Amino acid sequence: MANDATQSIHDPATAGQDQYLTFILAEEEYGVDILRVQEIKGWERPTPLPNTPDYIRGVINVRGMIVPIIDMRLRFGMEPMEYGPTTVVIMLRVINDDRERVMGVVVDAVSEVYSIGADDLQPAPDFSTRIGIDFVRGLATVDEKMILMLDIDTLLGPGLIASEDAIAEGAPA
């Protein structure tokens, strides 16, 4: 997966480097391309959607736009967490088939912003098939910490939202 989106950065210090916003899930650290982060919001109770997987928590109103909320812990099959005042929702712009969607992901907390060169990313090892690895862009090590850099277009792509029902209903592509 190319990282075109970051090529507009001309700062020599970060040239050839991508900036990642990282967040915490059960004491693990994950990163997403910062250019795709639209905003960071506090947790609010979403309106649940019928017959969707548990990690799709529902939808909220973001300035008149209906935005789905995905719980990352549940998505990764981790222990569910209590939502509290420090729970954060990161609003991400997801692009698939020339279409941009805005989706919110629920995480424990937002951590840091790192500049990481593509060369510093190591390929992800072969995880168990329980969680596909196609949405892991690579692994980075910062101060001895391991950070999983996620490809949100794949992670939050058609595979996540598609359902047989949608096809049966003849929903337009």
Added chain:
Amino acid sequence: MAKVLVVDDSASMRQMVAFTLKQAGHEVTEGRDGNDGLGKAQGTKADLVITDVNMPGMDGLQLTRELRKLGDYKFTPILVLTTEAGPEKKQEGKAAGATGWLVKPFDPDQLMNTVNRVLR
């Protein structure tokens, strides 16, 4: 500055004529067809009427006749817009009481030159 009534069923023509006249500092009232134009004419006393000939409902010639019947428009210059350059159409216009004509297509300069012949 004069008050001009522009009557044409074609919105684009009407807009063009009205715009040109407004640019020249005139005050413009627009009519969508003969009936509308007659109503508008009765509402205000125009110093000049410019009307298309072919319009649904009341056409420009009938409008001219009707206007000439009104005291306020006995001597008001009335110019008819026509695409026909032939003498019969012009004659019909004259017979109805039109002051003169302007043959389409015309451009804003031709329009203003013609208008200036009848407006002081």
Added chain:
Amino acid sequence: MSIDMAQFVDAFLEESFEGLERMETELLALDGGDPETLNTIFRCAHSIKGGAGTFGFGAISEFTHGVETLLDRMRNGEQEAAPETVNLLLRAVDILRAQLHAARDGGEADAAEVAEVRTLIEAHLDDAAPAAGVPNAPANGGSGGDTASDSSGGGGNGPRGWRIQFRPHADLMRTGNDPLRMFEVLEELGRLTVHCETDRLPDSAEAFDPEDCYLAWTLELEGDATRDQIEEVFEWVEDECDLVIDPLEAAPVAPDESSAPEPGADGATPARPETAAKGSGGSARGAESSSMRVNTGKIDALIDMVGELVITQSMLTDISEQLEEDPSQMEAQIERLRTGLAELERNTRELQESVMSIRMVPIAQVFNRFPRLVHDISAQLGKQIELTLKGEATEIDKTVMEHLGDPLVHLVRNAVDHGIELPEARAAAGKPETGQVTLEAFHRGGNVVIEIRDDGKGMDADRILAKARDAGIVGPNQQLDRHETLQLVFEPGLSTADQVSDLSGRGVGMDVVKKNIRGLGGNVELESEPGKGSRLTIRLPLTLSIMDGQLLKIGDETFVIPLIAIVESLQTLPESVKQAFGKLPLYRLRDEYIPIVDLAAMFGRAEPSPLPEQALLVVAEADDQRVALRVDDLLGQQQVVIKTLETNFRKVPGTAGATILGDGQVALILDVAGIARMAAGRDTRAA
């Protein structure tokens, strides 16, 4: 004066496209040459010609000239409105449409075809009229006179000026002409000397009519004005005066400096701006703009409402100021505040309705294409068909309308192609040879209903069923009634036509039609009787973005159900609750058993729970199916703005989108038809 004509081109194109549509419709309705209809058609061509010339589309103007002349002959009875003439004019409409498209989007109309039709029109004109010789390029009239003149050139030894004897007839001023204004124009052409002749003035005051013109003039114009220029000044009155123009004898002296030629020129030789002179001014224009025409009445209403809104706002401002100044008046002010808020609510609602109405357009804009379509197809098939349009004024949301065209074309083609029989077959069946196709639109409830009816051969339900069984769409033991069988034509992959036709294919596309209409929130149904004909009924929502909703509480969640779908709400009577298969509760309402839906369970939010003794049910209907929804509470009714879940997510079965409530929370809008399907277990996800 430099005025950019491009700003009027959009309006010109838009009205020209409308004019062409009108021409087409009227040409098709032209029965033997009704003069009023011909007049209307003529006017359309006339407007296009005039506008095209003015706005710089020379080719269009030129082409239209022949069309206009032909139509003029027809309306004057000089030429017959024969079918081949009408067909030729229809072709001309196509050409003009192509030319206008080319003008709008760039590109060019097919030159060969333009030339061909033009030649045909000219041939038609030659045939009919002895008075041929209609010029192809409109003469340049008005003040744009030809500057190439007679004996008097620019400098040479022309006359030093002109003597003009001008004796107006008595009624000259009655056409609004005024000798004084003419003299002013002449003055701009050179040095003017005026001698007034009063010999015609009546002797007595009684005989004097102030509206008559009694005076006559002899004028001398020195300078190098041409005869043409002078004639042009008198052009409008040449039949209302005696006019003699003679050259003044050549000047014996050198030209007087005071009669320098320059000042006169600009009165008569306009410099044509580029815009009007170029023939293809539209080629640089961009893609189609998404503008729409709005009735001015609607805009006026909108302005009125904004006015009221401003008044309400100032009232509310006043209340808050009063409260600040004198808090002791709290109670009285709160009363005023309530009134003000009620007013605001009313204003908002009306404003919303008004704004929505702007998006509403008459369905005629879609219907209008059908007379031509039916005319062409029936000619191609050798069928005789009369198309009747009804309810063209019915208004529908612009977006809905834009997506309606293709499905309707398909359905009308089907009616013409597969519905109506050939004349012989009709005669053999004892029917009139001319088949009837009717396209009708009307409002029913909150819907727009469109019906396509034909009196053709109808559909054979048994054959449809057999084919559906062959295709595996219907199981061998599955029983369907006649109505259900007919709806199978909307299933993908079911062919109903006897033979392949190049017009509508083998029933292909009915599934697409249904899908498109469903996509607009509507549905389509077929009724048919063998030998008698078919009727397709399309139901569409009036608008896609706002609806009247009823708010419901189910569990912790608030839902919205379209008010239009609600049949009634009721408290259950224990004896009316029945069970089927031990788990499917049904409610007996009068003579009908209606499935009771536990929405929380159906939506996977809770385990199915037994129906309490006294439950609240909302009976709702869509697609002819009824369901009874168990609800915990009925909240208010309000208009809701429909937002799709697909923007950022996907379509969610059982919902028709979502809306945002007053407190900012999202509420899902229930899709009653979808819920009914889910309840019936026909959807992939059973209840």
